[in-house]
Ligand SMILES: Nc1ncnc2c1ncn2[C@@H]1O[C@H](COP(=O)(O)OP(=O)(O)OP(=O)(O)O)[C@@H](O)[C@H]1O
């Protein structure tokens with residue numbers, strides 16, 4: 055097991071400002087760590103000491119016993135991925151050259167670089183043609199995707215991210231959070247992530263490090279922090295609404311999902327319509343031969359298309375939002391509301407379609423819990439939030 | 450031989466060019482080379498100096514003030530002073546041009562590099578570029594068009610200064626102008642020197658302007674965008 059060990063890491067800036075004060079952390083391979091804290095609490099400084107963008111004043115950092123402060127800083131930086139808040143793509147380089155900047159510095163062959171760029175851009179759902187574009191031709195969200203790829207291109211195991219999604223709108227941010235979590239789990243990366251958004255930290259991190267005035271206040275899993283905040287500062291920082299949410303009765307999507315109606319991609323449109331009529335549904339999920347989710351078909355995809363198109367593969371919607379099995383019910387409810395979805399499919403680790411959560415069956419659950427057992431009312435409200443509930447029932 | 454006094458200025462001008470085309474051409478070339486040498490020399494010294502002061506903020510004030518002071522000395526005076534040391538001839542003019550070109554080149558290099566978005570150089574360093582790599586992979590490419598602007602300004606000024614250089618025997622188109630002023634009724638001869646000088650300045654300006662736009666990463670992209678849309 056590889057491990058990053060940080061001991062008494064301290065940074066005193068010129069002028070005597072103690073930005074990070076005796077930081078102690080052990081980070082396991084494959085962990086997703088979030089640094090969170092108020093502005094000026096030393097998160098960026100702590101992060102940038104790890105790739106020596108800021109030289110530590112004292113303390114030790116070792117990676118599997120190897121002292122990072124003794125390494126050549128340039129070599130170190132090439133081996134650690136880094137995503138900066140302001141994205142910082144090279145405006146004079148194509149997207150391809152931006153993605154493969156570190157491989158370029160490591161003098162990889164052109165074939166290997168091109169191959170890497172092609173493989174990576176698929177990872178973030180952007181078309182190959184974008185490789186020849188310049189950063190200015192991409193939206194902010196697309197640019198930050200490239201910023202993330204740049205940090206992955208040389209197979210770095212550890213990736214540092216400094217508020218990478220801070221400047222993005224909530225929906226784009228949500229998408230990129232899913233993407234980064236997915237990449238992290240699939241490619242088994244260790245990610246150290248700075249944020250000041252508690253929701254983001256709870257959603258993404260395996261463990262959260264709470265910083266205040268240069269000191270580490272608490273370092274634990276989101277559940278443990280929510281259950282037992284170390285002190286009043288942490289309590290206040292988390293916010294009372296989240297503490298209520300964390301009360302018992304946390305359901306996962308697996309408990310409420312129903313069996314989705316799906317169709318395989320090679321079927322004809324006639325078959326699709328017959329299936330819809332037979333099952334009385336307005337949405338069909340499209341899967342491949344291995345039951346992997348590809349997209350969906352709904353009434354809108356048919357309108358006008360039937361005369362010219364014959365098969366499902368020609369007219370299904372490829373952009374589909376989903377949740378992973380095991381995720382918390384409140385997350386899917388939030389997502390359904392935020393994106394105004396009718397329902398949301400549940401997939402397993404291999405992206406196979408295993409279930410469906412609909413607005414209707416969430417309302418059922420809520421109803422059951424509230425009126426089925428009066429005593430649980432508070433916890434249910436907490437679970438999805440009373441605001442969410444109102445919206446859910448009216449919408 | 451025709452009777453010059455019977456001709457209009459235009460006719461005289463054309464006649465002069467016809468008769469002395471080769472001479473005018475040679476002076477044009479001389480003139481151009483003197484200016485270019487001076488400017489290139491200034492670029493050779495000025496660009497590294499500009500890079501240097503962009504890294505060491507404190508130096509920048511001293512260097513730019515110094516270059517500013519040089520700029521305020523009238524060209525003829527500077528040339529006269531240099532003449533005391535270097536004597537008559539081309540070298541003195543080239544050195545004068547060099548001094549005049551320093552300011553725009555140093556200043557534009559400095560501005561070009563210091564106005565690059567810090568997040569871009571920070572990202573470069575964060576990806577593991579050495580200081581030298583940050584300089585030639587990020588800073589110089591991104592400030593190249595601004596540096597070329599400096600060279601363009603310098604060259605246009607240089608062409609003017611070289612014209613004066615004829616007074617200390619450097620040759621060039623200024624030589625023709627002086628001949629014209631000395632001749633009775635020499636308007637046409639003055640024109641034969643002045644028009645090519647103006648032409649040279651305008652052409653240099655246009656050509657370097659085109660190069661500058663080609664090298665500007667932002668403008669280049671806009672062109673690509675309109676090409677892809
Ligand atoms: N280069 C520097 N020189 C001197 N002081 C600095 C420097 N960089 C940061 N500081 C100070 O160190 C402290 C920690 O800064 P840091 O950037 O690490 O905070 P942060 O937690 O990332 O804050 P934010 O959320 O605003 O990004 C701040 O008080 C800041 O003013």
Ligand SMILES: [Mg+2]
Nearest residue numbers: 097098099216
């Ligand atoms: Mg910061």
